[in-house]
Amino acid sequence: xxxxxxxxxxxxxxxxxxxxxxxxxxxxASDYFIWYKQESGKGPQFIIxxxxxxxxRQGQRVTVLLNKTVKHLSLQIAATQPGDSAVYFCAENHQxxxxxxxxxxxxxxxx
Amino acid sequence: GAVVSQHPSRVICKSxxxxxxxxxxxxxxxxxxxxxxxxxxxxxxxxxxSNEGSKATYEQGVEKDKFLINHASLxxxxxxxxxxxxxxxxxxxxxxxxxxxxxxxxxxxGTRLLVL
Numbered sequence: 001x002x003x004x005x006x007x008x009x010x011x012x013x014x015x016x017x018x019x020x021x022x023x024x025x026x027x028x029a030s031d032y033f034i035w036y037k038q039e040s041g042k043g044p045q046f047i048i049x050x051x052x053x054x055x056x057r058q059g060q061r062v063t064v065l066l067n068k069t070v071k072h073l074s075l076q077i078a079a080t081q082p083g084d085s086a087v088y089f090c091a092e093n094h095q096x097x098x099x100x101x102x103x104x105x106x107x108x109x110x111x
Numbered sequence: 112g113a114v115v116s117q118h119p120s121r122v123i124c125k126s127x128x129x130x131x132x133x134x135x136x137x138x139x140x141x142x143x144x145x146x147x148x149x150x151x152x153x154x155x156x157x158x159x160x161s162n163e164g165s166k167a168t169y170e171q172g173v174e175k176d177k178f179l180i181n182h183a184s185l186x187x188x189x190x191x192x193x194x195x196x197x198x199x200x201x202x203x204x205x206x207x208x209x210x211x212x213x214x215x216x217x218x219x220x221g222t223r224l225l226v227l
Contacts, residue, residue: 032214043117043204043218044155089154096168097143097208099216101154 012108019077023090032093039086117219131191132222134205140185141207149202161188195226
């Protein structure tokens with residue numbers, strides 16, 4: 001069936017380094033993608049989104065890249081900080097506004 | 112961003128009892144809200160789509176008679192877990208789509224349910 005998946009379940013980086021979290025999706029018809037950050041015991045927090053008519057979108061310290069050819073999405077976090085430690089999910093918007101979430105990547109930032 | 116609240120944040124109940132969880136959009140009206148369930152170390156799984164003024168739409172495998180959803184107003188949706196059992200223990204999260212923006216969904220803080 002349709003799914004959105006992640007390549008890396010865990011990622012450990014040094015404070016100040018850049019982080020890259022990857023995501024693969026299977027529905028080539030998807031036209032809207034979102035990255036969420038979830039801290040322990042809390043609900044997901046919107047980070048950044050991108051539409052399929054774009055290849056790249058930048059926010060504050062975060063960049064999302066979309067490669068429609070290989071159905072791949074990535075989230076880049078610049079100068080990773082301890083406060084960035086969390087689980088990151090990509091989500092694919094389906095018809096009716098339903099979100100299909102990837103499995104998640106746990107980011108751990110070492111001081 | 113838009114604010115979505117949930118109540119209660121945590122609930123412990125005995126097996127066989129029913130538990131109601133509320134989801135509110137605080138600064139916008141949401142005709143559509145969504146309910147997710149999340150087990151430890153797992154992703155969010157969509158349970159159902161809550162539509163204001165009409166019946167909820169349930170995902171495959173989700174029992175509509177066990178997870179009752181009511182969306183009586185544009186700012187409130189409720190999820191009632193009926194005859195809860197230990198296997199229903201999970202983190203329940205709602206989201207709402209702000210019609211003023213794009214398709215962005217804003218999530219509530221979640222409700223931790225523990226059934227003894």
